[in-house]
Amino acid sequence: MMTISNALHNEIFLTYLAISGGLLGFAGVVLGILTAIGKKVSSIWKTYLGWLVMAPLVLGTIFLGRTATIIGVALLAIFGFKEFARATGLYDDWWLTGLVYLGIVLLGTASFVTDPRLGYPGWYGLFMASPAYVVGALLLVPILRNRAKGQLQQVALAIVGFIYFGWMFSHLGFLANSEFAYGYILYLIFAVEINDVAAFTCGKIFGKHKLRENISPNKTIEGAVGAICISLAVPWLLWFSFPHFEPWHLVVAGLVVGIGGQLGDLVISYIKRDIGIKDMGVVIQGHGGILDRVDSMIFVAPIFFHVVRWIHGIH
Amino acid sequence: MTEWEYHTPPDIDETMSEHLGNFPRQPYMLIYAIRSAAALLLRAWMRVYHRLRVDGQENMPETGSFVLVCNHTSHLDTLSMLCSVPLKRLHQTFPAAAADYFFSSLPRSAVSAILINALPFDRKFRGAESLTVCSELLSNDGNVLIIFPEGTRTTTGELGRFRSGIGRLLAGKDLPVLPCHLDGGLRAWPKGKMIPRPFSLRLRIGAPRSYGHLEKTSESVRQICQELQESVAELGRRNT
Numbered sequence: 093m094m095t096i097s098n099a100l101h102n103e104i105f106l107t108y109l110a111i112s113g114g115l116l117g118f119a120g121v122v123l124g125i126l127t128a129i130g131k132k133v134s135s136i137w138k139t140y141l142g143w144l145v146m147a148p149l150v151l152g153t154i155f156l157g158r159t160a161t162i163i164g165v166a167l168l169a170i171f172g173f174k175e176f177a178r179a180t181g182l183y184d185d186w187w188l189t190g191l192v193y194l195g196i197v198l199l200g201t202a203s204f205v206t207d208p209r210l211g212y213p214g215w216y217g218l219f220m221a222s223p224a225y226v227v228g229a230l231l232l233v234p235i236l237r238n239r240a241k242g243q244l245q246q247v248a249l250a251i252v253g254f255i256y257f258g259w260m261f262s263h264l265g266f267l268a269n270s271e272f273a274y275g276y277i278l279y280l281i282f283a284v285e286i287n288d289v290a291a292f293t294c295g296k297i298f299g300k301h302k303l304r305e306n307i308s309p310n311k312t313i314e315g316a317v318g319a320i321c322i323s324l325a326v327p328w329l330l331w332f333s334f335p336h337f338e339p340w341h342l343v344v345a346g347l348v349v350g351i352g353g354q355l356g357d358l359v360i361s362y363i364k365r366d367i368g369i370k371d372m373g374v375v376i377q378g379h380g381g382i383l384d385r386v387d388s389m390i391f392v393a394p395i396f397f398h399v400v401r402w403i404h405g406i407h
Numbered sequence: 408m409t410e411w412e413y414h415t416p417p418d419i420d421e422t423m424s425e426h427l428g429n430f431p432r433q434p435y436m437l438i439y440a441i442r443s444a445a446a447l448l449l450r451a452w453m454r455v456y457h458r459l460r461v462d463g464q465e466n467m468p469e470t471g472s473f474v475l476v477c478n479h480t481s482h483l484d485t486l487s488m489l490c491s492v493p494l495k496r497l498h499q500t501f502p503a504a505a506a507d508y509f510f511s512s513l514p515r516s517a518v519s520a521i522l523i524n525a526l527p528f529d530r531k532f533r534g535a536e537s538l539t540v541c542s543e544l545l546s547n548d549g550n551v552l553i554i555f556p557e558g559t560r561t562t563t564g565e566l567g568r569f570r571s572g573i574g575r576l577l578a579g580k581d582l583p584v585l586p587c588h589l590d591g592g593l594r595a596w597p598k599g600k601m602i603p604r605p606f607s608l609r610l611r612i613g614a615p616r617s618y619g620h621l622e623k624t625s626e627s628v629r630q631i632c633q634e635l636q637e638s639v640a641e642l643g644r645r646n647t
Contacts, residue, residue, distance in 0.1 A: 181414030186436055193436075245411050367413045374422045 093213070094158040094273045104333055105154070108278040112147050119143075142376040146385075154277060158213070158268045159204065161277065165265030166200030172382040172390075173257040175372040176363070180249050187233050188250040195226035195254050199262040203269065212407050214269035219262075226254055256359075256390060257383070264393040270406050275333030279345070280396060282330065284388045287323045287353040294318025308361040316354055323350030341403060348396050356391030360384065424513050427520040430527055430540055438521050439498055445522045446497050450490050456605050457483070457595060461491045463612035466585055472550045473583040473615065476573060478566050478639055479555035480592035483603060485523065487589050487610045488553050501544060502553040503528040503537075530558055538572055545582055556635065564593045566643065569636040574628030581619035586635055587612045588642035611642045 099105045123140055126133045153164040170193055177183040177192070202219040206212065230250045234243035267276045295315025303311040324346035327333075331342065360383055364372065373381025383390075400406065416433045418426055426432060453459040467473070477484050485502045492500045504525035510516045519525040526544065528537045544550050554576075557567035577584055589610045596603035616634075621627040 179413070179415055179419060181412075181416075183416070184414060190436065367415060369415060369419060371420060374420055 094154070094161060094268055096155065096157055099155045099157065099274070102274050104274045104278065107332060108274075108282065109151060111282075112151060116143065116147060139379065142379045146376065146379075150281065154274070158273070161268040161273075162200055162203045162265040165262060165268075166196055166203075168382060168386060169196045169199070169258050169261045169265075171375075172261065172386060173253050175381045175383050176253050176257055177249075179364070179367050179369055179372055182246060182249040182253065185246050185250075187237070188230060188246055191226070191229055191233065192250050192254045192258060195222065195229075196258040196262065198222050198226065199258060200265065203262065203266045212269065214266055214406075216266075216406070219266055223255055223259055226258075227251055230254065260394045261386065261390045263397040264389060267393070267397060267406070270400075272334055272336070276396070276400065279327070279330050279333040280349070280389065280393060283323060283326045283345075283349040284353050284392055286326055287319050287349050288357070288388055290322040291315045291319035291354055291357075294322075304358060304361075307358055307365060311354075311358070311361075319354060320347070320350035323347075323353070336404065344399055344403075345396065348399060349392055352392040352395050353388035356388040359391060360387035424516065427513070427516040428510050428527060431544065432520060434498070441521055442524060443494075443497060446489065446494065449486060453486060453490050453608070457487075457591070457603070458607040459487055459490060459610065460608070461487075461610045461612065463614075464491055466612050466614050467492065468583050468615060471548060471583070472545045472552070473585060474545065474573075474577065475551065475553045475585050475587055475612075476556050476569075476635055476639065477553070477587040477589060478643065479557045479560050480564060480589065481560060481596040481598065481603075483592045483596050483608060484555065484589050485553065487592075487608055488587065489523070491610055491612065492551055496549070496551055498524065499549050500524060500551040500553065501526040503541065503555070505530050505559075506537075507531055526552070534572060538576055541576055545576075545580075556632065560598045561593070562598050566636065566640050569632040571625075571628050571632060573635060574631035575623065577618045577631055578621050578623040578627050579619060581617050583615035583617050584635065585612055585615050586638040586642060588639050590643065611645065613638055613642050 119140060123133055123137060127137070153160045173192055173196065174183070174189075177189050183189055199219060199222055202215045202222060205215050205218075207215045207217070209217075230247055234240065234247065264277065264280065267273060267280075270276055291311070292315065295310070295312045295318070298314035298318060299312030301313045302309065303313050303316050324343065326349070327337075327342040327345040331337065334341070334345075337345070360372070364370070371380035372383040375381050376385070379385050397406070418429065418433050421429065475488055477488060485504075488502065489497075489500060502523060502525050504510070504519055504523065504527065506527040506529045508515075509519040509523075509525055510527045519527075526540065528534075528541075530537075541552055541554075545552055554573055556569035556573040558570045559567075561567055573584075587610060589608060591606050591608040594604070595606040595608060616638075618627070618631050621631065
């Protein structure tokens with residue numbers, strides 16, 4: 093169970109804390125040297141400063157325990173969905189937008205309460221059933237206000253918004269109920285970020301052939317393959333996160349992040365390209381909006397969750 | 408299949424602090440909720456602490472845009488006026504506020520934009536531009552603009568000279584303008600004091616008039632300013 097006192101004694105959490113501190117410190121030193129010898133790295137500094145803000149926020153939330161983690165994920169889902177709603181214009185419709193907010197609150201509540209039949213923390217049945225209720229409620233809105241014109245687009249956007257940015261992403265919060273919550277959540281966050289960086293770096297170094305030129309012209313097949321290779325190695329290095337995993341579980345964990353992460357990136361890319369915007373919003377300097385930051389996690393979290401649940405069960 | 412139309416708002420790549428300082432602001436659900444809650448609290452506070460009385464509320468047009476002009480003795484003027492408009496018009500009510508004071512820092516901008524719904528008015532450098540913003544606001548239906556034509560708070564209680572901006576805004580437009588007078592503001596919250604004192608307030612709202620029949624000349628602008636100043640002063644005499 094995730095609590096403050098457990099975090100203080102949890103080797104997995106403390107190890108990740110040390111790794112993040114080390115990585116941030118190392119990156120700071122490298123950037124400092126690069127600046128000192130006169131390289132132009134000001135945009136990287138911005139990104140780095142963004143990380144200096146985000147890393148303590150994320151680790152601090154996990155440190156505070158299960159409740160804080162579930163609330164944190166729900167808030168990210170709400171504000172992430174809001175970016176999507178504003179970008180698409182769904183935000184003009186306060187009924188549908190408000191209902192999706194309520195739906196995400198329902199997901200947070202389902203992740204938080206105890207299962208009334210089984211007695212586990214987190215009501216899995218309600219969590220999995222909530223799309224039926226929320227989608228049903230969203231479809232009712234045009235009927236209640238007796239309007240047809242333009243309603244299919246608005247309801248469709250709201251359903252995509254709820255299912256993708258709400259329900260799929262909220263799986264990350266539900267993981268807080270697991271016995272191995274620290275390992276699972278921290279592995280996901282680290283592996284997804286490493287995967288992002290690896291795709292970018294491999295693309296820069298080896299990139300030749302465009303991956304999906306109509307969606308994201310800067311992504312290359314070489315970058316994607318390189319990222320999958322690196323992501324396949326990561327679970328072996330972070331094996332301490334899930335000591336109960338067998339080797340083939342590590343391969344699966346690596347593939348889920350390596351493939352899923354890049355798919356999540358591409359999903360947000362084609363959404364943005366269709367709408368015609370560059371970033372989903374402005375929250376953190378050098379990182380764009382919330383959705384630009386968590387795009388890969390949205391796709392990875394539910395698949396990792398269900399694969400792990402299928403192999404081990406989640407509790 | 409026809410293509411979907413996305414209505415991306417123009418402020419999509421603005422940070423929150425930019426959003427608060429700009430005008431017009433896009434509507435945000437959270438901000439509306441906070442503002443509505445604050446308005447309810449403010450109404451209760453003004454009725455209890457300052458025993459605010461409002462006369463002439465029936466003079467306010469029920470539909471369409473209009474302008475409220477008032478004497479300016481303290482921040483309580485704005486708050487009293489905000490309490491006198493119907494709640495359903497709260498988010499369409501914009502007190503013009505000096506940009507150099509109310510939007511000078513992020514916390515101030517946040518209070519001005521979120522709680523007061525203030526329109527940043529540049530009284531120093533770009534007065535004409537700010538007037539255009541006001542004009543556009545009023546050309547949309549159902550907006551209420553609150554203006555203090557003296558331009559600054561008085562320290563003596565004397566009604567100052569009305570600046571020409573209000574005349575330029577109203578000349579040649581069939582736009583109702585309501586003169587108002589708040590009594591008690593100077594005593595309750597004089598300029599420079601941190602906290603208002605519990606003296607009673609009385610707001611009088613005069614009958615609407617409009618200046619569509621006047622052409623926009625410097626002569627008519629002066630005439631409008633004078634007329635409005637006199638009617639505010641007259642309400643003041645009835646107030647005391």
